[in-house]
Amino acid sequence: GIQVEQSPPDLILQEGANSTLRCNFSDSVNNLQWFHQNPWGQLINLFYIPSGTKQNGRLSATTVATERYSLLYISSSQTTDSGVYFCAVEDVYTGFQKLVFGTGTRLLVSP
C-alpha cells in the first residue's frame, strides 16, 4: 500500500518563528489532508489539498502531486500551534476513500 512519511518527526520553536513541515508519499493520490491534533486528542482539519496551494491565516499548504509531496507552512508560530500535525492521503488504487496517515510531526512552540 501507499507509504506516507513526514518530516521532521519533532520540532521545537520559539514563539514567532516560522516553520515548514513536509509530507512525502509513495504513489499517486486522490486526496490529501493536513490535520492538527490538539492536546485533547481531537483531529482538527487544516487543509484539503490534493494539489495546488491554499492559505488560511498564518497557515498555508502546497501539494505538488506530480512530485509526491506536500508542505505545510506555519508563520509567526504561537503556543497554541503546539501539537501533532498529520498528513493523510488516499491513494488512487484503493476504493472506499480510505485515508492513510503519516506518523506525524510533533511541534512544541515555547513562549
Place this chain on the structure above:
Amino acid sequence: DVKVTQSSRYLVKRTGEKVFLECVQDMDHENMFWYRQDPGLGLRLIYFSYDVKMKEKGDIPEGYSVSREKKERFSLILESASTNQTSMYLCASRLRTEAFFGQGTRLTVV
C-alpha cells in the same frame, strides 16, 4: 459545520467485557471510519463503512466488529475487551472530499 460526535471521551472497562463505542455524524455522509491511535504506531484503520449495513475490514480488524444500522451512526464493538485494546479510538466520516473526525475516545481496559 460538520459534526462527528463520539459517545464518550474517556472509558474504563474490564477485561472480557463487551464494549460499544458509538459515533454519530450529522452531514449525511456515506463513508464512516474507525481508527485507533497508539504511540509509535500512528493511526491505523480498524473498519470502515460505505453505506448502511455495508462494512469493510481495515488494516487491524481482529478483535473488533462494527454495526451500521442507520446512515448517521457507526458503532465499534469490542466483543471481549483485552488489555492490548487500550488505545485512543477515533471515528471519522466523509462524503467525497474532506474527512472529519470526532473528539476521540480514550479507552482503558483493566
